[in-house]
Every structure is written in C-alpha cells, then in structure tokens.
Amino acid sequence: MQSPPWLPSLVWTDYRLAVLFTVLFPLALLIWAFVQKSELIQHLLIIYWRVASLLAITVGLLIGAIPLGFLTGWIARILIPLSLWFWVDLNYEINEQPKSQLKLAFTSWRWGVTLYSLVGAIAVIPALQCAFLPSKQMIDQPFCSIWLQPPWILKQYFIGGMKPYTIGLLATLALAIYTLYLGYFIFVRLGKQGRSATGV
Numbered sequence: 001m002q003s004p005p006w007l008p009s010l011v012w013t014d015y016r017l018a019v020l021f022t023v024l025f026p027l028a029l030l031i032w033a034f035v036q037k038s039e040l041i042q043h044l045l046i047i048y049w050r051v052a053s054l055l056a057i058t059v060g061l062l063i064g065a066i067p068l069g070f071l072t073g074w075i076a077r078i079l080i081p082l083s084l085w086f087w088v089d090l091n092y093e094i095n096e097q098p099k100s101q102l103k104l105a106f107t108s109w110r111w112g113v114t115l116y117s118l119v120g121a122i123a124v125i126p127a128l129q130c131a132f133l134p135s136k137q138m139i140d141q142p143f144c145s146i147w148l149q150p151p152w153i154l155k156q157y158f159i160g161g162m163k164p165y166t167i168g169l170l171a172t173l174a175l176a177i178y179t180l181y182l183g184y185f186i187f188v189r190l191g192k193q194g195r196s197a198t199g200v
Contacts, residue, residue, distance in 0.1 A: 003143040014120060015150040021113045022052055022080070029106055036102050043197060044090050051083035052076065057174045062151040064168015067138050070124075070131035070147070072175065077121035081114040087197040 026045055033041040054076040061069030085091065097103055130144035138144045152164075159167065 003146055007143070008146050008149070010123075011146055012150060014123075017116060018055065018120075021109070021116045022055055025109045025113070026052070029102075029109060032102055032105070036100075038097075038102055040090060040094050040097065041102065041106050044084065044087065044094070047087070047197065048080070048083050051079050053174075054079065054178060057171050057178060059151045059154065060167050060171025060174065062148055063155045064164050064166075064171060065135045065139055065148065066168045066172065067131045067133055067135060068175075069171075070127055070144075074121060074124055074128055077117040077124070080117045084110050084114060086195055088195040090197045 026048055030042065030045045030049070033045060054072055058069045058073040058076060061072060094103070094106075127144070127147055130138050130141065130147065133141065133144065139148065155162075155164065155167065
C-alpha cells in the first residue's frame with residue numbers, strides 16, 4: 001500500500017502533539033498539584049500516568065519493529081480518556097473544588113487530551129492493518145514504515161546504545177505486566193469498587 005505524500009507530515013505532527021498533550025502538560029500539572037497539595041488532581045493524574053504508560057510501551061515495541069505496537073498505540077488512545085473520566089467520585093469532588101488556576105489548567109488539559117486521543121484513535125484506524133503483518137513485511141511496507149520513523153529517531157537521540165531487539169524485548173515484557181495489571185483491575189478491583197477511585 002502506497003502512502004499519500006502528506007502522511008509523513010501528519011505522523012510527525014501527531015508525535016509532537018503526543019509529547020505535548022500526554023507527557024509535558026500532565027507532568028507539569030502533576031508537579032503543580034504536588035506544590036498546591038491538591039490530592040484529588042494528584043490522584044487522577046497518577047491514575048492517568050499508570051494508564052498512559054502504554055504509550056511508552058508502544059514506542060518501545062515500534063523501535064523493536066514489533067507490529068503489535070500499532071495495536072497498543074490505538075488502545076492507549078481509548079484508555080487515556082477512560083482513565084480521566086471514569087471515576088465518579090473524583091469527577092464530582094474535582095468539580096466541587098473552588099475555582100483556581102490549577103483547576104482551570106487541569107480541566108482544559110483533560111478536555112484537550114480527550115479530544116486529541118479520540119480524534120487520533122479514529123485517524124490511525126487505517127494503520128491498524130500494520131499490526132497484523134510480519135515484522136519484515138511491515139518494515140518494507142512504505143505506509144507502515146512511515147509510522148516507525150519517529151520512534152527510531154527517538155531511539156537515536158535518547159537510547160542509541162541499546163539494540164532495537166533489546167528494547168522491543170523489554171517493551172514486550174512491560175506489555176505483559178501491563179496486561180496482567182489491567183486484567184486484575186477489570187476482573188477483580190472493578191467488581192469490588194465500581195467507578196470509585198478511592199473504593200469508598
């Protein structure tokens with residue numbers, strides 16, 4: 001499958017937005033929430049980081065040219081909005097908090113990352129076909145290889161000393177742990193605490 005000429009630009013734009021919305025903004029908000037001693041926002045952001053760690057796993061899988069990374073990246077875009085809006089108790093208590101700059105910034109980011117994630121989930125649906133190809137065929141496929149370029153360049157800048165195979169192996173192990181934890185939450189904790197983040 002040939003890729004349209006505008007696709008590389010779109011993929012790079014998506015990665016830049018991902019760094020902004022899923023890493024820099026929530027990290028700054030978490031530090032701000034700790035400084036302001038806002039336990040509610042801290043709690044929700046910590047939940048977010050646990051869920052969003054699937055994005056880091058996805059980057060590792062794509063660096064290792066493991067096709068499953070296309071699927072985990074798409075799933076992460078679905079799970080992130082769920083992690084931010086699922087909790088009835090936290091949503092209610094945050095809404096009841098007095099107005100503040102932190103609350104405004106957090107609310108704006110929460111809506112922004114939700115919109116980014118859902119639009120992105122729809123936009124990358126065509127790339128899901130790459131998740132079901134053998135690794136070599138995926139790399140040789142022009143349409144699929146475009147999505148691998150940003151993770152590969154990221155590796156060169158930050159973890160150039162590690163082999164892609166090793167990174168992919170570590171990412172696969174991390175994915176197994178993530179899947180076990182998610183399964184435990186869905187089949188055990190969810191039944192006990194429902195949509196209450198505090199379990200009360």
